[in-house]
Amino acid sequence: MAVGIGIVGVGQVSDYHHFPGIDLDPRAKLVGVCDTNPDLLARKASDWGVEFLTHNPIELIQNPDVDAIIVATPNFTHLEICLEAAKNGKHVMCEKPLALSAEEVRQMYHAARDNDTIHMTAFTYRFAPSMLYMKHLLKKGDLGEPRHFRSQRFLDLPETSWGWRQYKKLAGAGDLFDMTIHRIDFAIDLLGPIKSVSGSVAQFSKRDKREDGESCEPSEVDDWSALIGEFDCGAVGVWEGTTVAKGYKLKGFGHEWAEINGSEGSAVYRMHDPNHLLFGKPGGDLEPIVVPDEFLKPKDSPRDPKNGEPGTVFRYDLVWEFVSAIVDKRKANPCFYDGLRAQIVADAVLESQQKRAWIDIPDEPL
Ligand SMILES: NC(=O)c1ccc[n+]([C@@H]2O[C@H](COP(=O)([O-])OP(=O)(O)OC[C@H]3O[C@@H](n4cnc5c(N)ncnc54)[C@H](O)[C@@H]3O)[C@@H](O)[C@H]2O)c1
The missing domain is CATH 3.40.50.720 (NAD(P)-binding Rossmann-like Domain)
Incomplete structure (x- = not known):
């Protein structure tokens, strides 16, 4: 049934x-x-x-x-x-x-x-083929010991009202909770727990007009967010996100770059081209490699990876995972525990900004 x-x-x-x-x-x-x-x-x-x-x-x-x-x-x-x-x-x-x-x-x-x-x-973004393949190469040891994680998410959004997204009591925070939280999550998925962060947020756009020119209450939330962090595994990370980076439209997908530099190589995921990974070996340059078929869609999914815009269609695999977990009576991945771990780090970014200090991330029981 x-x-x-x-x-x-x-x-x-x-x-x-x-x-x-x-x-x-x-x-x-x-x-x-x-x-x-x-x-x-x-x-x-x-x-x-x-x-x-x-x-x-x-x-x-x-x-x-x-x-x-x-x-x-x-x-x-x-x-x-x-x-x-x-x-x-x-x-x-x-x-x-x-x-x-x-x-x-x-x-x-x-x-x-x-x-x-x-x-x-x-x-x-955990479901993007190049993200899945980057994780596979990392776990297989092809990158060596991971040293640096780097994430950039730059959007060129209109500076009109964001609706509910721009009020603290409806959204919590701006770019940090909307965009950067995804990147905190996939960093933890790739490299394990984050032990300490120093972060900052800022607002540049008031967004006090709607698209039709009508005035509205100005935005209360950040449109730029950044953090540096230390992972339990010894690697370090740098994240930056903005929704007001002019010239970063990139066919509506914006600029996304997430990278691991390890002792044996570097790998880069880019959301607008998710069926290729950039890979660089010691002494060489980053070169695109094709993501193998087995990473293009979940096993058994009827989705044809050749159909549709690659930057869009991997998003349908969220439902496949949810339904698979229900049918197979197993945990879904990512689950609410993953959402909690990312939220703890995002909250720590706001605390860090407020206290002008590094914040240690406590262990969270399963
Ligand atoms: N995973 C992703 O990549 C991704 C992308 C976009 C949005 N989101 C998240 O999805 C959520 C929705 O975002 P959106 O862009 O679709 O927003 P949206 O404003 O387009 O849609 C939200 C809908 O919820 C309805 N709604 C509001 N309160 C409700 C209630 N109490 N009961 C029933 N319906 C209610 C609104 O009428 C509206 O139609 C947010 O949490 C957002 O952060 C995630």
């Missing part, structure tokens, strides 16, 4: 990642949708051919046809929806950042863990 999925929040990310992922997966069926915007809800329900519509997440969660939900609403709503899902024994994939602070995320993780539901954090 198909896994019945309900989507809470039918906005941009559901349209871009989650619906296409469900549509591709013969083991999954979209059985209901929920959104507080009635016009959008009706439109998406019709586009996606789904009959059960509600404005109330609890009604969707309690629908007996719903086995699992995908939470794709603004950050401040995630905690309550995920606690309700755990209470009702429903599996959850929740968007990042999982919530507004590590304390909230810890509640979500403990509720899902203690109710034996499958929980997943939608850390998209």
Whole structure:
């Protein structure tokens, strides 16, 4: 029997990642949708051919046809929806950042863990083929001992309102929670726990006008975030993210560069060209290498990696992983614990900025 999925929040990310992922997966069926915007809800329900519509997440969660939900609403709503899902024994994939602070995320993780539901954090870039291949080469020893990690995420976004994303009580933080948190997560996935960070955030754009020219409350959040960090394994890392880097449109994908320099080689993932990895050997130059077929999509997934824009289509593999974890009765990867570890580091960046100090990252029990 198909896994019945309900989507809470039918906005941009559901349209871009989650619906296409469900549509591709013969083991999954979209059985209901929920959104507080009635016009959008009706439109998406019709586009996606789904009959059960509600404005109330609890009604969707309690629908007996719903086995699992995908939470794709603004950050401040995630905690309550995920606690309700755990209470009702429903599996959850929740968007990042999982919530507004590590304390909230810890509640979500403990509720899902203690109710034996499958929980997943939608850390998209873990699924990029070149990211998977870089991890494989690192673990195989082809890079030698990892020394430096480097991440750049530069976007050239319009300086108009970001909507809910620009208010602290709705979003938590700006670029740091929206963009850099993904890069903190995949750094931990590649290199293991981060033990200490020094970070900073800044705001350059007021964003006090909407696209139509109407005034709005100015942004309260950062549009630039950066950290340096030390990993338990002895490597060091540097991360920088911005949404106001002019000249970095790159066909809408922006600039993304994530790199490991090891004692035997360097490898670079770039999101806009995820089917190639740059690889450099001692004394040589970085050269593109083709990512082997086995890393282009999850094993057994019916997705044809030759179809669609490579920078977009790997995002559909999030749903494949979530449904696979449910069908196979195993943990999803990345899970809420991963979302918590990344959130602890992101919170430490804000604390570091406030105290003008390095912050040690405590161990977090599983
Ligand atoms: N993983 C990724 O790469 C990625 C990419 C984009 C966004 N996101 C995350 O996805 C989430 C949603 O972002 P988005 O860009 O789709 O935002 P969006 O504003 O386009 O969509 C959010 C939708 O949620 C609805 N909504 C708000 N409160 C609700 C509630 N209480 N119950 C039901 N519906 C509600 C809104 O009406 C809207 O349609 C955020 O947490 C964001 O950080 C992740």
